[in-house]
Amino acid sequence: MRYAEVIVDLSAGAVDRLFTYSVPDGMAVDAGWQVEVPFGPRKLEGFVVSMKDECGLPPERVKPVLRAVRDYPVVLPELLDLAVWMHERYLCNLVDALRLMIPAQMRGDRVRARTVRVARLKVSRAEAEAFLQANRRAKAQAEIVRRLIEAEELPASALPASALRALAGKNLVEIAGEEVRRTPLALKDGARSSDPELTPGQRRAVSEIADALERGGGRFLLHGVTGSGKTEVYIRAIRRALKLGRTAIVLVPEIALTPQMVSWLHARFGADAAVLHSRLSAGERYDEWRRIRFGEARVVIGARSAVFAPVENLGVIVVDEEHETSYQSDRRPRYDAREIARRRAAAHGGVLILGSATPSISTYMRAMPGVRSENRLELIELRERVHGRPLPEVEVVDMRGEFERGNHSIFSGRLARALEDCLSEGRQAVLFINRRGYSTFVSCRACGYVVKCGACDVSMTFHQVENALRCHYCGRETPPPKTCPKCGSRYIKYFGAGTQKVAEEVMKRFAGARVVRVDVDTTREKDAHEKLLERFRSGEANVLVGTQMIAKGLDFPNVTLAGVVAADMSLNLPDYRSRERTFQLITQVAGRAGRADHPGRVVVQTYEPDHYVIQLAARQDYRAFYLRESAYRRKALYPPFTAIARIVFSAKAAAQAQAAAEAAEAALGEFLDREGMRPDVVQMRAVEAPIKLLRGLARWQVFLKMYFKGDLDGVSREMQSLADRAPEGVQAEFEINPSNLF
Ligand code: ADP
Numbered sequence: 001m002r003y004a005e006v007i008v009d010l011s012a013g014a015v016d017r018l019f020t021y022s023v024p025d026g027m028a029v030d031a032g033w034q035v036e037v038p039f040g041p042r043k044l045e046g047f048v049v050s051m052k053d054e055c056g057l058p059p060e061r062v063k064p065v066l067r068a069v070r071d072y073p074v075v076l077p078e079l080l081d082l083a084v085w086m087h088e089r090y091l092c093n094l095v096d097a098l099r100l101m102i103p104a105q106m107r108g109d110r111v112r113a114r115t116v117r118v119a120r121l122k123v124s125r126a127e128a129e130a131f132l133q134a135n136r137r138a139k140a141q142a143e144i145v146r147r148l149i150e151a152e153e154l155p156a157s158a159l160p161a162s163a164l165r166a167l168a169g170k171n172l173v174e175i176a177g178e179e180v181r182r183t184p185l186a187l188k189d190g191a192r193s194s195d196p197e198l199t200p201g202q203r204r205a206v207s208e209i210a211d212a213l214e215r216g217g218g219r220f221l222l223h224g225v226t227g228s229g230k231t232e233v234y235i236r237a238i239r240r241a242l243k244l245g246r247t248a249i250v251l252v253p254e255i256a257l258t259p260q261m262v263s264w265l266h267a268r269f270g271a272d273a274a275v276l277h278s279r280l281s282a283g284e285r286y287d288e289w290r291r292i293r294f295g296e297a298r299v300v301i302g303a304r305s306a307v308f309a310p311v312e313n314l315g316v317i318v319v320d321e322e323h324e325t326s327y328q329s330d331r332r333p334r335y336d337a338r339e340i341a342r343r344r345a346a347a348h349g350g351v352l353i354l355g356s357a358t359p360s361i362s363t364y365m366r367a368m369p370g371v372r373s374e375n376r377l378e379l380i381e382l383r384e385r386v387h388g389r390p391l392p393e394v395e396v397v398d399m400r401g402e403f404e405r406g407n408h409s410i411f412s413g414r415l416a417r418a419l420e421d422c423l424s425e426g427r428q429a430v431l432f433i434n435r436r437g438y439s440t441f442v443s444c445r446a447c448g449y450v451v452k453c454g455a456c457d458v459s460m461t462f463h464q465v466e467n468a469l470r471c472h473y474c475g476r477e478t479p480p481p482k483t484c485p486k487c488g489s490r491y492i493k494y495f496g497a498g499t500q501k502v503a504e505e506v507m508k509r510f511a512g513a514r515v516v517r518v519d520v521d522t523t524r525e526k527d528a529h530e531k532l533l534e535r536f537r538s539g540e541a542n543v544l545v546g547t548q549m550i551a552k553g554l555d556f557p558n559v560t561l562a563g564v565v566a567a568d569m570s571l572n573l574p575d576y577r578s579r580e581r582t583f584q585l586i587t588q589v590a591g592r593a594g595r596a597d598h599p600g601r602v603v604v605q606t607y608e609p610d611h612y613v614i615q616l617a618a619r620q621d622y623r624a625f626y627l628r629e630s631a632y633r634r635k636a637l638y639p640p641f642t643a644i645a646r647i648v649f650s651a652k653a654a655a656q657a658q659a660a661a662e663a664a665e666a667a668l669g670e671f672l673d674r675e676g677m678r679p680d681v682v683q684m685r686a687v688e689a690p691i692k693l694l695r696g697l698a699r700w701q702v703f704l705k706m707y708f709k710g711d712l713d714g715v716s717r718e719m720q721s722l723a724d725r726a727p728e729g730v731q732a733e734f735e736i737n738p739s740n741l742f
């Protein structure tokens with residue numbers, strides 16, 4: 001008898017363990033298979049984690065596996081190991097990790113291959129022609145046969161049904177179900193293109209990576225200025241891997257970014273390229289996933305979760321724009337795709353390439369001398385743009401001066417003139433603003449009251465298109481007030497500019513401006529961002545206004561002007577990473593201009609023109625920024641010199657959340673004392689969370705900062721278990737190195 005150790009597909013601590021089932025003779029089930037099993041009175045799906053030949057339980061207590069849900073293992077052995085590791089590392093239920101390995105709709109059997117019925121001849125051509133000779137009067141049938149002789153195969157729905165049935169009855173024609181693949185939009189069109197000649201820098205990079213691939217693996221940081229041609233390095237490295245019979249995964253931060261990367265990879269790898277991301281329809285996702293699983297597509301491109309793509313024999317795994325926070329999952333399991341990528345590369349003896357023009361401080365540090373070899377990254381630099389194109393010139397405009405001169409508009413004189421010039425020359429411009437909506441907040445001139453969300457402690461954003469105030473945290477909407485809700489004054493004003501306002505102003509002030517706006521609001525619908533960017537690419541629009549979504553990766557040859565409308569918005573956020581993020585944003589936005597033959601110009605508007613972040617970003621001097629920022633973090637004991645962890649407690653009443661946080665603080669303190677770990681801790685306290693009300697719940701947190709030499713895993717386990725034991729009526733979330741601290 002064979003036995004299967006099964007993890008059932010229910011995410012709950014109580015069933016986070018293996019259950020043993022017998023496998024009936026003749027049922028093909030093995031580790032990695034998705035099965036259906038009896039569970040109490042119910043039937044549940046589950047995953048087979050391992051097999052064994054013996055089972056200590058009395059036979060009558062062991063129930064049999066009911067069926068295999070699919071007729072192949074859905075989780076490959078390497079990914080099964082990975083899930084088990086994630087279970088330990090990220091303190092999640094094993095099934096939560098396993099669920100990441102297959103498209104969601106494959107669970108509960110909600111997706112199937114799509115088939116169309118096709119008709120084809122069942123007899124030889126000669127026999128078919130003989131039939132035509134003999135049956136001249138059966139016109140409809142003869143017509144079908146004639147067409148099938150010509151086309152070999154036709155969709156059944158396109159043929160007259162009764163004649164077709166008659167032919168099938170005579171055994172002349174067969175009607176079969178044929179699978180049709182649902183092809184994601186981005187992979188549909190596009191001409192194939194050939195390899196350009198590499199620049200010397202690219203050639204060195206590719207050869208270093210290819211050497212590592214042949215030697216059995218390696219880890220690289222590809223630090224290349226914007227427009228240095230990092231993508232081409234990825235493509236050539238991948239080509240080498242394919243030649244060696246291996247596969248590749250390319251991760252990109254956000255789906256808004258993928259259209260170009262996808263079309264490039266598609267143009268170069270054709271049907272070998274597959275995409276995986278959450279914006280695909282269920283069917284598309286399932287079909288792409290299976291093409292990868294069965295080796296029909298060997299180059300996978302996608303956002304964070306594509307790091308779990310079911311490839312075998314992985315040769316190259318690329319994390320493009322590695323500094324992006326979207327690689328860190330904000331849901332359980334809170335995995336870091338870069339860490340997963342690194343493990344998968346190691347498991348296959350493959351190569352990991354982290355690429356960026358503005359690497360995160362912690363990544364760059366690992367490429368510096370003196371790092372332990374298990375953490376070390378080899379640094380490869382591309383210091384120049386392709387074909388010696390210059391980096392764009394960046395002008396910093398002091399908005400205080402503009403205001404003093406009486407210019408109260410959102411455009412400085414310089415940006416306005418630059419935009420005029422750009423448009424009159426028939427070029428295109430990209431304008432970046434860090435906030436969607438129209439105005440960033442609404443406030444009373446008389447009493448200072450700021451309109452906040454009723455359910456969250458954040459100011460509401462005015463959306464003109466919808467004529468509503470909207471909370472960007474919970475989505476709640478209210479009509480804009482005509483008078484101050486607090487003092488009744490009619491001097492209620494709208495402050496700050498969002499994407500809607502910038503787009504509107506551009507259309508009002510600049511003749512000949514044709515604007516597309518790209519932000520969360522305009523890209524909700526499936527394929528919307530591809531279509532918007534296509535309008536810009538085709539030249540139908542000439543000004544692209546957007547949020548972070550447009551800051552990275554886009555490569556439009558006709559763009560000669562990039563404007564940062566308000567650089568300070570991100571600089572003054574209460575987060576130790578706000579300087580790093582602002583530097584990245586300005587550098588990346590600047591990088592959109594002048595990527596082809598026409599030089600680019602960049603205008604950065606700010607109220608703090610002398611701030612070193614603005615200055616260094618304007619010079620696009622990453623190294624100087626890194627040195628300054630890492631020195632600051634070392635001194636102020638911020639990551640990566642320390643680790644930050646927290647438990648956020650949310651409850652209806654603030655007192656409840658506070659009590660839970662204070663109790664957890666006391667328990668954690670006892671734990672630290674017991675383990676002798678106090679000296680490893682920089683800071684530990686229960687405090688109100690920076691956003692003290694979110695979606696109607698009050699929030700308190702236990703915040704912990706700790707040196708790396710400490711037993712971080714031990715403390716994490718303790719904090720997770722404190723979160724799991726939160727009192728009734730209190731929600732608790734444990735996070736380590738959270739991507740935001742609100
Ligand atoms: P990065 O990601 O480093 O900002 P990209 O990979 O987007 O840069 O490349 C910038 C532009 O240069 C793209 O249009 C790309 O097609 C082009 N390019 C890259 N390498 C070469 C090359 N060797 N020869 C010609 N054009 C190249």
Ligand code: ZN
Nearest residue numbers: 444447484487
């Ligand atoms: Zn007021």
Ligand code: ZN
Nearest residue numbers: 453456471474
């Ligand atoms: Zn809200």
